[in-house]
Amino acid sequence: MSFDASTNLLGLAFVTGVTTGGLSCLAVQAGLLATSVARQAETDVTAQLAIRHVVAQRKKRSNRRLTKEQRRRERAALATLAQPEKPKRRNAATPIALFLGAKLVAYTVLGIFLGWIGSVLQLSPYSRAALQIGIGIFMLGTAARLFNLHPIFRYFVIEPPRFLTRFIRRYAKNNATTVATPLFLGTLTIFIPCGVTQAMMVLAVGTGSPLLGAAIMFAFILGTTPVFFGLAYVATRLGEVLHTRFLQLAGAVVLILGLVSIEGGLNLMGSPYSFSNLLNAASVSLAEASGGSPEVAAQPDANGAITIQVYNTGYFPDLIKAPSGKPVSLTVVSNGTTGCTRGFVIPSIGYQRTLPETGQTTINIPASAANGNLRYTCSMGMYSGYFEFT
Amino acid sequence: MAKQVFSVKGMHCSACVMTLEGLEDELAGIRSLKVSLHKERAEIDYDDKKISEDEIRRAFEGKGYGLARA
Numbered sequence: 001m002s003f004d005a006s007t008n009l010l011g012l013a014f015v016t017g018v019t020t021g022g023l024s025c026l027a028v029q030a031g032l033l034a035t036s037v038a039r040q041a042e043t044d045v046t047a048q049l050a051i052r053h054v055v056a057q058r059k060k061r062s063n064r065r066l067t068k069e070q071r072r073r074e075r076a077a078l079a080t081l082a083q084p085e086k087p088k089r090r091n092a093a094t095p096i097a098l099f100l101g102a103k104l105v106a107y108t109v110l111g112i113f114l115g116w117i118g119s120v121l122q123l124s125p126y127s128r129a130a131l132q133i134g135i136g137i138f139m140l141g142t143a144a145r146l147f148n149l150h151p152i153f154r155y156f157v158i159e160p161p162r163f164l165t166r167f168i169r170r171y172a173k174n175n176a177t178t179v180a181t182p183l184f185l186g187t188l189t190i191f192i193p194c195g196v197t198q199a200m201m202v203l204a205v206g207t208g209s210p211l212l213g214a215a216i217m218f219a220f221i222l223g224t225t226p227v228f229f230g231l232a233y234v235a236t237r238l239g240e241v242l243h244t245r246f247l248q249l250a251g252a253v254v255l256i257l258g259l260v261s262i263e264g265g266l267n268l269m270g271s272p273y274s275f276s277n278l279l280n281a282a283s284v285s286l287a288e289a290s291g292g293s294p295e296v297a298a299q300p301d302a303n304g305a306i307t308i309q310v311y312n313t314g315y316f317p318d319l320i321k322a323p324s325g326k327p328v329s330l331t332v333v334s335n336g337t338t339g340c341t342r343g344f345v346i347p348s349i350g351y352q353r354t355l356p357e358t359g360q361t362t363i364n365i366p367a368s369a370a371n372g373n374l375r376y377t378c379s380m381g382m383y384s385g386y387f388e389f390t
Numbered sequence: 391m392a393k394q395v396f397s398v399k400g401m402h403c404s405a406c407v408m409t410l411e412g413l414e415d416e417l418a419g420i421r422s423l424k425v426s427l428h429k430e431r432a433e434i435d436y437d438d439k440k441i442s443e444d445e446i447r448r449a450f451e452g453k454g455y456g457l458a459r460a
Contacts (some may be wrong), residue, residue, distance in 0.1 A: 017443075151428075151430070154427055154428050155428055
């Protein structure tokens, strides 16, 4: 590849990161970031509360009838307790910066592998769905832990290996906790790439060069960083204002993100039991019961051909009624589409492809698959639609 | 020498574990200190001639955690 072409490619990756990658990936990876920041805030808040509690206890005791000497000892003990152990006020940006720095390094290393081993690392829709549901369950457990619902939820903690914590503790004593957790979680984001990131990964594979693959991933993730940092930083400052309520707030955010992740995983599997599919089914049943037309349902033409439009906000139509047992030729049209809807998946026939920003892609759905409900979705399960074969 | 298992109150995350295990380096007389977040326990191996149980408890309190015999 020429120098100019390489430069253009890197520029494209960076601009894609700045314009769409940040927001798109934030929807998927914000859970890990929120967990990371929450854990940091949790450490600070609980340490402060615990110290206040102990100080209050000591003061209570010191109000009892004591001799002069006993009172002097209590005061001395109080002073040594309250001052040196008070946690230092840390910069709220530190864990976020560490998280994003680790993410940048991890994706750059991933880029080296992608450039080297090609498409071997690509996951099937079902594997990714399972991963996403697993992440969602972890987030729900984390939320329950933050709410302190039951001791069993203490198991929903990603703990760095003991030898690593010991090493970090001994060589970077004072800031071990600020370093290890966000770094570890930032690295984990390589396992939950969003649709746009996957497109960049495919681009990195296509270069066939470890160096260029790494450069593309580096440029893209660097581009997403300002959006991530801005949103996460605002969220953290808000948490400081809310102070003691922050743990509950963080728990609520993680809870919602966990539900979103599970919802995406279920959609990606083509499950009818995702929240959006259950809602769709309910609205169709309601409309049918009241005698109205449920929603605009498209139908294939006489040749079995049908076209759907791909927008940044979803697919249109998202309901297609077709005769069962007959093959369908589905044309997917994107026109300046840059969102994660470009990652198009039909789970039950094992179809997945990153659509062009502008262009048409035709998919043949065989007669054997034309029965019941056949769902199509974006690669993260955020947007979906379905065929109803009757 | 004494080896004792204690219950620890006030831990919320792995950062708490790291903070408490750091006492192993800070307190003279502690041979080993293993903390389990999941069990809310600390297994402490210490030289009772150099440090007392009460001093260890106060060190835990100083970090913002409660310590009692399990």
